[in-house]
Amino acid sequence: MAAPFDVVGIGNAIVDVLAHSTDAFLARHSLPKGGMTLIDAHQAQRLYAEMGPGVECSGGSAANTMAGLASLGSRAAYIGKVHDDELGRVFRHDLTAAGVYFATPPMRKGPTTARCLILVTPDAQRTMQTYLGACTQLGPEDIDADLIAQSKVTYLEGYLFDPPAAKEAFTKAATLAHKAGRKVALSLSDGFCVNRHRAEFLDLVKNHVDILFANENEIGALYQTVEFDDALQAMRGHCEIAALTRSEKGSVVLAGDEVHIIDAEADVAVIDTTGAGDLYAAGFLHGLATGRSLADCARLGGICAAEVIGHVGARPGRPLDRLIAEKMG
């Protein structure tokens, strides 16, 4: 069925503050490297005061994916909550200027726009501390039923399970999408997040998700496995398509009995891994939207991920449609 949008993403609307950091700084503040930790306003203020000079970039996992999709030429929409403050206006500007349809009304009172303090260590790994702020105010009433029905895929980030009202919004959106005969995609987001909500995620993956995105760490957390191959076995038949990313080892796509193993892009100078998974999902979903083979979808994902890890920040640094044309013709 034709649809005005290829993908609508729903997620926590966040502005990132990225700063270079050392491993010693992470250790001193007991920050779990590579993970996403929730912090309150007070903790955010304290950590910010001790961090090095930063760069502000719009972020938010699903929003990054939608910005990537738009840059690839797909028609993308977004649902997420900001405050009507400076950072909220920055977030709105960046997403709409990227070509993403975004109409969720901002809060005019209550907590400020969410920010994520991201520490990038010399190994290019990113460690995130998120103050959710206005994101805690996203609820089922923000889910526009028409928008969901008019999007081929509803893409949900696992991070939505952290704020309780957003979880309700998540469930409503997934239900509406399936009712309209659309697909539901989920990114598991983060190993710590999976651990916080494991039973619910497992139910979702088994029974409600058509397209799953996860990295090795997240899928291991979900199935409580150590070896990647054990997770692959455990998840067989659980969703229509699973795209599992393995950093420099590339990605693996499962679909029924099909298994595709795709190498990572070669010769990538890794500056900052923030957004790698988000942009992989963008490339993959763009491939699906344009009728490519699953192997090509994964390759598109790998190319987009390689672009975003080559610079600071989680949004594309150059037009992805042209990059793809160069790389894949």
Added chain:
Amino acid sequence: MAAPFDVVGIGNAIVDVLAHSTDAFLARHSLPKGGMTLIDAHQAQRLYAEMGPGVECSGGSAANTMAGLASLGSRAAYIGKVHDDELGRVFRHDLTAAGVYFATPPMRKGPTTARCLILVTPDAQRTMQTYLGACTQLGPEDIDADLIAQSKVTYLEGYLFDPPAAKEAFTKAATLAHKAGRKVALSLSDGFCVNRHRAEFLDLVKNHVDILFANENEIGALYQTVEFDDALQAMRGHCEIAALTRSEKGSVVLAGDEVHIIDAEADVAVIDTTGAGDLYAAGFLHGLATGRSLADCARLGGICAAEVIGHVGARPGRPLDRLIAEKMG
């Protein structure tokens, strides 16, 4: 005479919003490529709405130079005006986290923190549109006489001549510095800015400035010359040291009868030229502070400029002291 600070910089305290752009966009909005144009709040809002997705980085010409100096290991201080708003707090955080002493009190009413909308074209050239906001509130009362007296060099950006009260602050600072037996350094900032204040700049350079920084375009505007060599002839004897930058042609240093010609760094992948002149000045002033030869000062300037044009944003992307140790030992 010993001094707690090597350099105190005084300038417009600005947060940059950097976005990729096309030449057609500049033409459509009649924006003079490579220049800095002053805009009001309304124009800023309109232009921002039409710009592509951005990245926010603390900027401000003299502030960039001070951040560079601190990263090199020099002791740097800064005087400039922000509002007590989100962007003002970002500016303060980034500068102090870089190791720069910054104690100018923020405004609690009046215009918001200044922002500069910077359009980076595919040739890596940057075109700047500045909303001065709180910078218009910097005045002579903000010039801390003790701080000036305790800094070996007072570094002033030419942009300070745009807001009238800041110009008074500029003159007061220069006078105090000389009274205390210190040096005064000036960056001409921008060709358009020089044209707006030519007679006053000429008087300054002839009679009040010890160390001058300018690029080819600015020095041509000041002496109304077309050929670089004619400008060199015209300015002889006008200040103790003049460091003139020529982009990929390197730089030329004049000091009395001495002339040094220094090549630019080789093999630089230019991403965004924002901050090139500011970081050249940082390297050069660090060289002076550490007693290097003028040729080495210029080489330090070139290395720092090459670092900042290799990424988006006008502040160092890596510790400059280590970079210098690698390049010059």
